[in-house]
Amino acid sequence: MELWFTEKHTENVLFSIKVDKQLYSGQSDFQRIDVFESKEFGRFLTLDGFMMLTEKDEFIYHEMIVHVPMAVYPDAKKVLVIGGGDGGAVRELVRYSTIEQIDLVEIDKQVVDVCKKFLPQTAARLEDPRVSIFYEDGLRFIRSRENEYDLIIVDSTDPFGPGEGLFTREFYGNCFKALTDTGIMVNQHESPFYPVDAVAMQRAHKRVTASFPISRVYQAHIPTYPSGHWLFGFASKKLHPITDFDPEAWEKLKLKTDYYNTKIHIGAFALPTYVRKMLEDVE
Ligand code: SAM
Numbered sequence: 155m156e157l158w159f160t161e162k163h164t165e166n167v168l169f170s171i172k173v174d175k176q177l178y179s180g181q182s183d184f185q186r187i188d189v190f191e192s193k194e195f196g197r198f199l200t201l202d203g204f205m206m207l208t209e210k211d212e213f214i215y216h217e218m219i220v221h222v223p224m225a226v227y228p229d230a231k232k233v234l235v236i237g238g239g240d241g242g243a244v245r246e247l248v249r250y251s252t253i254e255q256i257d258l259v260e261i262d263k264q265v266v267d268v269c270k271k272f273l274p275q276t277a278a279r280l281e282d283p284r285v286s287i288f289y290e291d292g293l294r295f296i297r298s299r300e301n302e303y304d305l306i307i308v309d310s311t312d313p314f315g316p317g318e319g320l321f322t323r324e325f326y327g328n329c330f331k332a333l334t335d336t337g338i339m340v341n342q343h344e345s346p347f348y349p350v351d352a353v354a355m356q357r358a359h360k361r362v363t364a365s366f367p368i369s370r371v372y373q374a375h376i377p378t379y380p381s382g383h384w385l386f387g388f389a390s391k392k393l394h395p396i397t398d399f400d401p402e403a404w405e406k407l408k409l410k411t412d413y414y415n416t417k418i419h420i421g422a423f424a425l426p427t428y429v430r431k432m433l434e435d436v437e
Contacts, residue, residue: 159190159198161205163380164348169205171195171378177272182264184316189272195378197273199240201265201311205378209275212242215342216276217414218374218422219386220246223305223338225404225419226393228252230304234332236292236320238309239265241277247307248282249409256285257303259296261316263289293319299332306333308341313354321358326365330391338390343371346429347381355385360436362389370395371433372422374413385429395423 157173171192178189188200196209207215220243224230231254235243239260247256258280260266266287269277280287288295292310306329311317319325320341329339341362344355363369366389376384388395401416425433 159192159200161200161203164350167348169378169380171198171208178268180264180268182262184262184264185311187262187264187268189268197275198378199269199273202315204312206311207240207242207273207276208378209273211377212240212276213411214374214376214413215379215384216242216246217411218372219243219307219309219340219342221404221409221411221414222372222386222388222395222419222422223307223340224250225401225416226388226390226395226399227304227336227338228400228403228407230338231255232303232334233257233305233307234259234296234299234303235307235309236296237261237311237317238307240269240273241266241280243307243309244282244285245276245279248279248284250407254284256282257288258285259288259290259292261289261291291316291319293322293325293328296325296328296332299328301334302332304334304337306337306339308339310342312344313358321354321361323361323364326362326389329389330365333391336390336392338388338393339366341387341389343385343387345379345381345383346385346426346432347383351380352432356432356436359387359433362387363437366390368392368394369437370423371425371429373425373429374422388423396420 198208
């Protein structure tokens with residue numbers, strides 16, 4: 155007997171991974187949570203049947219969502235992660251000894267508990283003493299914050315279900331308010347490839363651009379996300395992702411990474427023509 159996990163990437167495209175066994179399945183107050191074990195991708199986490207991360211390719215997503223902004227703003231001391239209950243973004247952040255405080259706001263405690271048990275590869279550093287976990291809706295949490303964070307990382311699910319509010323103009327406006335004068339917000343920005351994802355990506359970009367004076371987009375190749383072509387948003391009050399980037403300063407930190415490097419940093423902001431056009435259409 156063969157067991158397969160299948161996610162519908164569009165009405166006409168399926169993505170499947172052969173599963174060795176299912177390690178966990180449960181329904182939280184917010185979503186269905188599953189963890190599978192596979193030969194090709196190791197363990198992987200899905201929420202409501204959508205791929206969140208696999209052990210094999212999560213390094214790409216987590217390195218790119220953390221090291222790009224940190225290399226532009228290595229003095230960031232207080233960081234907020236919204237979503238990200240798997241702990242992958244926190245794992246990369248705690249490698250910077252200069253960061254003093256990391257607040258993680260995850261709506262679903264069950265995601266954190268499940269990841270601690272089944273996905274230690276991402277969740278192992280959630281116990282770092284600089285990390286505080288708040289089990290709250292990120293949209294509500296951010297409303298009362300002002301001039302507090304140097305960096306906000308929005309590591310959310312897609313713009314439906316519990317993650318919907320994290321793609322609204324109100325949310326981005328409140329992130330702007332919650333950031334310090336040189337603050338940066340980075341968010342997962344969906345994919346430009348399939349029309350259904352591209353529409354969500356353009357909507358998010360339009361709203362971010364309306365809230366921040368600097369709003370750029372960068373890309374990475376993430377094999378298990380729809381089409382494999384994924385975007386991140388870099389929004390900032392003052393710092394520019396390329397002109398304020400000091401590659402030598404980051405290299406001096408001697409952090410070992412498997413995807414991010416200072417050349418990828420610059421290259422990731424060079425977007426294909428069709429993607430640039432989609433972004434320009436809503437700017
Ligand atoms: N890297 C992933 C991706 O793009 O597919 C995201 C992974 S992470 C597990 C996303 C987390 O965001 C989930 O654990 C989910 O519970 C959390 N989340 C969704 N909506 C949220 C909200 N409104 N406030 C805080 N956390 C939220």
